Amino acid sequence: MKIAITGAGGQLGYDLKRVLIPMHEVIAWNKEQLDITNEQEVAQMLLAARPEVVIHSAAYTNVDKAEMESERAYEVNAMGALHIAKACEEIGAKLVYVSTDYVFDGTKGAPYTEADTPNPSNVYGHSKLLGEKFVSLSCSKHFIVRTSWLYGKHGTNFVTKVIEKALAGGPLTIVDDQWGSPTYCLDLAIFLRELIDTELYGLYHASNEGECSRYEFAQQILLAAGLSQVSLxxxxxxxxxxxxAVRPMYSAFAHQAIANNGLTPLRDWQSALHFFLQLDYYDPALLKKKV
Ligand SMILES: NC(=O)c1ccc[n+]([C@@H]2O[C@H](COP(=O)([O-])OP(=O)(O)OC[C@H]3O[C@@H](n4cnc5c(N)ncnc54)[C@H](OP(=O)(O)O)[C@@H]3O)[C@@H](O)[C@H]2O)c1
Incomplete structure (x- = not known):
């Protein structure tokens, strides 16, 4: 298939390229090559390239800054998604819109299913939810895939920050009352590769199986990285x-759509994390410490 990726310079974009390039024809657009806020440019680029699938992973992702720069967050996350969705409809492409657990307010106290009603408590979550609505109204062949607590090889995330602090000697203080589902970008990219090969359109919750608090997540990170002597x-x-920005205190996912459609669930979050830190992640400082 011919697949276009937006936001290809980002964390998920990096793993999408790793997973898709060996099997498909991939057009990877970073922000410099395609600014999704420019409607004309989006239409022209998609019309010229005519991909069969667009994976829209570009987003304004700075959750705290979005509170101060709300206009920009809406421009990128909501209007950008609308431009992409309209262009996909025009060329008959399938569209994957990557969304977030932050569309929920975190008060449910049990894993969120695709049937739960969103109620975002910050600008980022609200702008992404608006993006979801634009996509579902403007593009008939759409997949909306909500994910959460992403980490991967390329970019700064909770895992890399914990390791960086631990290598600096710690101690680390981490909240033990915010709960969610960590997601390894590579696993999400593999799931998306399976999904785009189907016509099972609709809304999906996709994260690694299971849930944890930020504190438990940090404990496992230190363990997997061989840094459990650092005080946490x-x-x-x-x-x-x-x-x-206010964050949901609890935003773990249940994966009903994946199960109902017979798709392959992502592995459990502990296995994914250990795989990432032992086989994929590379930090010279960490390696030096271990040798
Ligand atoms: N990270 C998480 O924990 C998390 C959790 C749930 C859902 N998500 C969603 O997952 C998707 C991927 O996230 P990620 O972690 O890979 O984010 P990321 O690393 O910040 O990647 C997003 C990419 O989009 C680019 N971008 C920003 N504005 C753009 C524009 N106007 N036109 C084109 N590209 C633009 C960014 O470029 P610059 O960096 O140069 O601005 C960046 O390369 C996003 O849709 C995000 O909302 C992320």
């Missing part, structure tokens, strides 16, 4: 300086 202390969110 649990704290409450209410004991930390307030961040500009």
């Amino acid at each position: 202390l649990p704290v409450l969110t209410s004991d930390c300086p307030p961040a500009p």
Whole structure:
């Protein structure tokens, strides 16, 4: 298949390229090559390339900054998605829109299913939800795939930040009352590769299986990286300086659409994390410490 990726310079974009290039013809657009806020450019590029599938992973992802730059966040996450969706409809392409657990307010207290009603509590979540609505209204062949707590080889994320702090000697203080489902970008990319080969359109929750608190996640990161001697202390969110954006306290996913459609579930979050840190992630400082 001919597949176009937006936001190809990002964390998920990197793993999408790794997973798709060996099997498909891939057009990978980073921000410099395709600015999704430019409607005319989006239409022209998609019309010229005529991919059969577009994986739209470009986004404004700085959750705290979005509170101060809300206009820009809506421009990228909502209007950008609309431009892509309209162009996909025009050329008859399938569209994958990657969305977020932050569309939920975190008050459910049990894993969120695709049937739950979103109620975002920050600008980022609201702008992504608007993107979802634009996609579902403007492109008939759409997959909306919500994911959460992404980490991968390319980019800065919770895993790389924990390792960086631990290598600096710690101690680390991590919140023990925010719960979610970590997701290894490579596993998500493999899931998306399977999904785009189908016509099982609709809404999906896709994360690694299971859930944990940020503190438990950090514990496993230190263990898998061979850094469990570093001191790690649990704290409450209410004991930390307030961040500009309110985060859902609980946003773990149930994966009903994956199960109902007979698709392959992502592996459990602990196995994914150990695989990532032992076989995929490379940090010279960490390697030096181990040798
Ligand atoms: N990271 C997470 O924990 C998480 C959780 C749930 C869902 N998601 C969703 O998953 C998707 C992938 O996230 P990620 O972690 O890979 O994010 P990322 O690393 O920030 O990648 C997003 C990419 O989009 C690019 N971009 C920003 N504005 C653009 C524009 N106007 N036109 C074209 N490209 C633009 C960014 O470029 P610059 O960096 O140069 O701005 C960046 O390369 C996003 O849709 C995100 O909302 C992420």
